[in-house]
Amino acid sequence: MKNDSYRDSEPAASPGELCTWRESNCALAQLLARHRHALKGAIATAETIGRSIDELTPLMVALCRRTCRFCPEPCCITNTVWFDFQDLLFFHLTGAPIPDCQAVSEPKEACPFLGHHGCSQPPRNRPWMCIQYLCPAQRTILERQQRTVWIGLMDKIEFIKRQRRLMETDITRCIKSTHRIKAKR
Numbered sequence: 001m002k003n004d005s006y007r008d009s010e011p012a013a014s015p016g017e018l019c020t021w022r023e024s025n026c027a028l029a030q031l032l033a034r035h036r037h038a039l040k041g042a043i044a045t046a047e048t049i050g051r052s053i054d055e056l057t058p059l060m061v062a063l064c065r066r067t068c069r070f071c072p073e074p075c076c077i078t079n080t081v082w083f084d085f086q087d088l089l090f091f092h093l094t095g096a097p098i099p100d101c102q103a104v105s106e107p108k109e110a111c112p113f114l115g116h117h118g119c120s121q122p123p124r125n126r127p128w129m130c131i132q133y134l135c136p137a138q139r140t141i142l143e144r145q146q147r148t149v150w151i152g153l154m155d156k157i158e159f160i161k162r163q164r165r166l167m168e169t170d171i172t173r174c175i176k177s178t179h180r181i182k183a184k185r
């Protein structure tokens with residue numbers, strides 16, 4: 001999902017889908033802005049996630065350099081991916097740019113973010129399912145390395161997964177409790 005070089009393509013979403021994507025992100029931004037004072041914990045968690053993704057990136061980039069250039073079945077074309085709700089929460093809480101469209105494409109069509117030099121999204125701005133993806137070729141390379149490298153990578157991925165769940169739970173709890181307080185008034 002992190003190819004070095006393939007081809008450019010236009011976003012796959014239709015104008016209607018783009019409209020829904022933008023409206024949904026606008027609504028989410030407004031909701032989070034209304035509760036921002038209560039979301040300090042979730043924002044700190046989102047920042048931890050960002051730093052952890054940064055720590056993960058050099059190893060993932062090194063793996064891609066060794067495997068992606070001549071890949072016969074690039075996963076950015078063969079796999080269907082998408083930004084999930086936790087991805088969007090992470091972008092909104094860290095102030096990252098919101099992607100122009102969903103990442104989904106039709107089966108066997110390239111992801112809309114795939115460019116001449118691989119993914120056009122910065123590492124932090126990719127779907128989590130892309131960030132943590134290890135294809136069989138990459139797993140084989142890792143298995144040949146010191147076990148500590150493999151264990152360290154798996155630990156980091158699990159840590160980020162837990163932080164993403166924590167961020168979402170925290171936001172849900174904050175918003176629900178604010179609504180309960182308002183309802184009692």
Ligand code: SF4
Nearest residue numbers: 001067068071075135
């Ligand atoms: S399947 Fe593996 S080698 Fe091929 S493009 Fe994806 S990450 Fe790279």
Ligand code: SF4
Nearest residue numbers: 001076111114119130
């Ligand atoms: S967002 Fe698209 S181009 Fe980028 S890594 Fe994921 S599948 Fe590949």
